[in-house]
Amino acid sequence: MMLLVAGFATSPAAAQSDSVPVATRTRVEAAVTNIIQLVRPNEDGVATVWDGNKFVQCRHMVDEQLRCEAAGSVMQPTLAHVLTAERVTALAAAGWRLDPSFGNYVQTFPTTRPASEIANKLIAALAEGYDADLAKLEVGTSWIERQACPPRAGPSQNLAGSINDSPKMAAVAVIGCAYIAPAADAVPLETLDALVARDGQRVAGEIGRLRVNADRHIFVVFQLGIGYVQCAPQTEPLAIYCEAQSAAEWQALTALLTPEHVTRLHELGFTDPGRVPNYWQVYEADKNSNETIARNVLAVLFDVYGYRGLPALEVLDERTAK
Numbered sequence: 001m002m003l004l005v006a007g008f009a010t011s012p013a014a015a016q017s018d019s020v021p022v023a024t025r026t027r028v029e030a031a032v033t034n035i036i037q038l039v040r041p042n043e044d045g046v047a048t049v050w051d052g053n054k055f056v057q058c059r060h061m062v063d064e065q066l067r068c069e070a071a072g073s074v075m076q077p078t079l080a081h082v083l084t085a086e087r088v089t090a091l092a093a094a095g096w097r098l099d100p101s102f103g104n105y106v107q108t109f110p111t112t113r114p115a116s117e118i119a120n121k122l123i124a125a126l127a128e129g130y131d132a133d134l135a136k137l138e139v140g141t142s143w144i145e146r147q148a149c150p151p152r153a154g155p156s157q158n159l160a161g162s163i164n165d166s167p168k169m170a171a172v173a174v175i176g177c178a179y180i181a182p183a184a185d186a187v188p189l190e191t192l193d194a195l196v197a198r199d200g201q202r203v204a205g206e207i208g209r210l211r212v213n214a215d216r217h218i219f220v221v222f223q224l225g226i227g228y229v230q231c232a233p234q235t236e237p238l239a240i241y242c243e244a245q246s247a248a249e250w251q252a253l254t255a256l257l258t259p260e261h262v263t264r265l266h267e268l269g270f271t272d273p274g275r276v277p278n279y280w281q282v283y284e285a286d287k288n289s290n291e292t293i294a295r296n297v298l299a300v301l302f303d304v305y306g307y308r309g310l311p312a313l314e315v316l317d318e319r320t321a322k
Helices: 022-037 077-081 085-093 115-130 167-172 192-212 259-267 290-304
Strands: 043-051 054-060 065-070 097-099 104-110 138-145 220-223 228-234 239-244 279-284 314-317
Touching: 022 043, 022 054, 022 065, 022 115, 022 138, 043 115, 054 115, 065 115, 085 115, 104 115, 192 220, 192 228, 192 239, 192 290, 192 314, 228 290, 239 290, 259 290, 279 290
Parallel strands: none
Antiparallel strands: 043 054, 043 138, 054 065, 065 104, 097 104, 220 228, 220 314, 228 239, 239 279
16 A cells, blocks of 8 residues: 655644644545545545554445544554553543454544544544644555455554555565454563462362362373373372372483482472382372462472473373373
8 A cells, every 4th residue: 555645834733623733634634535535446545644653544435434443552562651541541532442353443434524523533533542743644545455354564564553555565464354463472480489370270270170079080180391290189088199200200301300309309298209100299188278289289390390381381181181
């Protein structure tokens, strides 16, 4: 999408309509009028008004509505500090609603509404929602192929989230009817307490399942890429029996299970292999809560096997274990 850029004379900018530079109001109104009046077969007119990466953009839809969008922080994370709660409230009060498909704020206007009124709404959104410099706004109009979900500038591009079908942008454009932001890069957990805070409830819940169903043949395995802890219920008396994988069971653990790590296993109450190939421990049910056992299990994973929370802990049971 090629934008026809127009500059404006310098004048003090303010959120109030009567303080908007005359040149700004004139150019934005002209752009809105342009896409309403010029109708091309199988194409939609698009008007974009922007200050840096802060933008509003309107598209002339086939149903004679202008679908207008104001930039959001999903595709432009740097706008998160701009779109404060107060500014989002101001946008909402002016009729803009969050559209989860691309994270922009959306409002529609009938093409029969005066272009001057629509222009004022667009300028007010930039002023009140984004603190844009109204004296330095840029404006462009273009026409795109009519399609339900036109290409958009990708997250690394200028005006990310805006409709843009320029061939130069094709390699990085977002194609589709919605955008899902990638998960934030995970970071290793630095303490056992952090691991317990994240996974403790899940592990305690699994221990509770063993306790409640102690008369059934069930078990749970907390699996890492290297090393695991597995637990099962015992009856008469009720107890939770757990094993921590040993080098005897898997030779690759020889380098990991140093004397210091074996000492830590002993501190956590585990007995050396012999009775079984793995380190083992029995938790008496009436003396150990689910949470206590869960913390001990996670301590083995953290202190002995070096688990720091990445990747996510794999939990298997009698139904899912191979």
